Amino acid sequence: MSGPADRAIGVFDSGVGGLTVVRALRRELPGEHIVYLGDTARVPYGSKSPSTVLRYSLQNARFxxxxxxxQLVIAFNTASAAALPDLEGALxxxxxxxxxxxxxxxxxxxxxxRIGVIGTLGTVRSxxxxxALAALRPDVQAAAVACPLFVPLAEEGWTEGDVPRQVALRYLGELFAALEDIDTIVLGCTHYPLLQPLLQQVAHDLTGRTVRLVDSAGAMARATRAxxxxxxxxxxxxxxxxECFVTDAARIxxxxxxxxGEPLGPVAQVDI
Amino acid sequence: MSGPADRAIGVFDSGVGGLTVVRALRRELPGEHIVYLGDTARVPYGSKSPSTVLRYSLQNARFxxxxxxxQLVIAFNTASAAALPDLEGALxxxxxxxxxxxxxxxxxxxxxxRIGVIGTLGTVRSxxxxxALAALRPDVQAAAVACPLFVPLAEEGWTEGDVPRQVALRYLGELFAALEDIDTIVLGCTHYPLLQPLLQQVAHDLTGRTVRLVDSAGAMARATRAxxxxxxxxxxxxxxxxECFVTDAARIxxxxxxxxGEPLGPVAQVDI
Known part of the structure; x- marks a missing residue:
């Protein structure tokens, strides 16, 4: 028999990065059915106006x-920032x-x-x-650094070795220089979990301490469970x-x- | 007195990369007035449909x-591929x-x-x-490799040193492995002239020969002169x-x- 709990969790992203959120959800909640939509035909949302991001997000949510x-999970920062309150009201x-x-x-x-945040240029700029940190705890100090090379490194699969290590040394070096005594870093982009082991090592090498990395994908999975x-x-x-859907199947x-983090299975291309 | 030759050359790009074309134009044609439009609010065009790229390109051209x-110069590949014939007919x-x-x-x-082409994923895929090479000389053999890390490296200003060198070794290594005896490489992206000295060196190190790099920005400037x-x-x-105009002034x-390659002077933000 199928009850309300058997209905799926819906996850959407502008591209493929949100699959790290799906991965975390499947680890955290292995019994849950998941439907993923990657709006790969209209990626990236970061360069679009908030009203366009909201319109696209509503279309994705309705699909x-x-x-x-x-349950709906918005797997990326741009649409969360531009559309979350409206989606909550409309859905x-x-x-x-x-x-x-x-x-x-x-x-x-x-x-x-003292918390560090790393993300895309759009996320850091927003x-x-x-x-969100100030709303939770006004006395927290935060520094943020944009890491534009991390997304293409993750997409290219360059997640270990000398090149990503040197890139990470540079970006995390900037972060630790911007604010002393950072002990926690939020990975504020869905692509970054692929670089997590490297970032953990580099953060240790730069500070001589173990820095706590908060994987926002894992955090979303735990929040979904709650x-x-x-x-x-x-x-x-x-x-x-x-079940996976994309609006453009190139490279998926x-x-x-x-x-x-596992075989993808068949992916259907759809028009939204 | 001002005559028809005193009118400006108009250049548009989806972002800032087309400024390498402006740089080449100013070297090749130091007497020419230039008006540049970077449609930075709607960058990138590579993920948009051809009809949208055409519509935006017409708007940019009319501005x-x-x-x-x-004279109009389309400074980037995406709009050239999607809009050139229509713009030629309409303008x-x-x-x-x-x-x-x-x-x-x-x-x-x-x-x-035997010619190598390097460019963005969209350019290589298109x-x-x-x-164009086959139309000019059907017996030419060509191999193309997408280099997604070159654009953020150029935008971050990482154009020399170990990181860009290793990235270039990998991409050009793929290119030379794909086709033997390549002696000429087209830099098929407006961002790549910033990496040209590095690419020249790496191509030499990989082949033991001097490989001719064709800077498409310089080629456009020479074609404009002709x-x-x-x-x-x-x-x-x-x-x-x-004169420079952008549709979003962030980071310009x-x-x-x-x-x-020189100070930018005042940049006006406009709505298109």
Missing amino acids: LLARGIK PVPVLGAVAPGAAEAVAATRTG SSYRR ELAARGALREGTGGTL DEVGPRFL | LLARGIK PVPVLGAVAPGAAEAVAATRTG SSYRR ELAARGALREGTGGTL DEVGPRFL
């Missing part, structure tokens, strides 16, 4: 709603954004009260993490399925599995 | 036409695209008849250079001015001078 989801299911869960885990983790559990809507156990077969 | 230009001034000049110089330069000279519309001498002051 997922038509598949009977019980009949709860909506989880990309920024708040990572900010909450960082605030819980820091002992020095100050969305700074605002949200579903509170509503009695968790699908426990295992056997969760994954090559890049997708890197982000998902 | 420049309203400023009395005598009252000659239009020069980004692909043909570099392809023509490469065909003229090669002795082995096969625009392959088609076009204007043929119409008697050249403004000889020096003293050419530069930081990144622009790197691409232009």
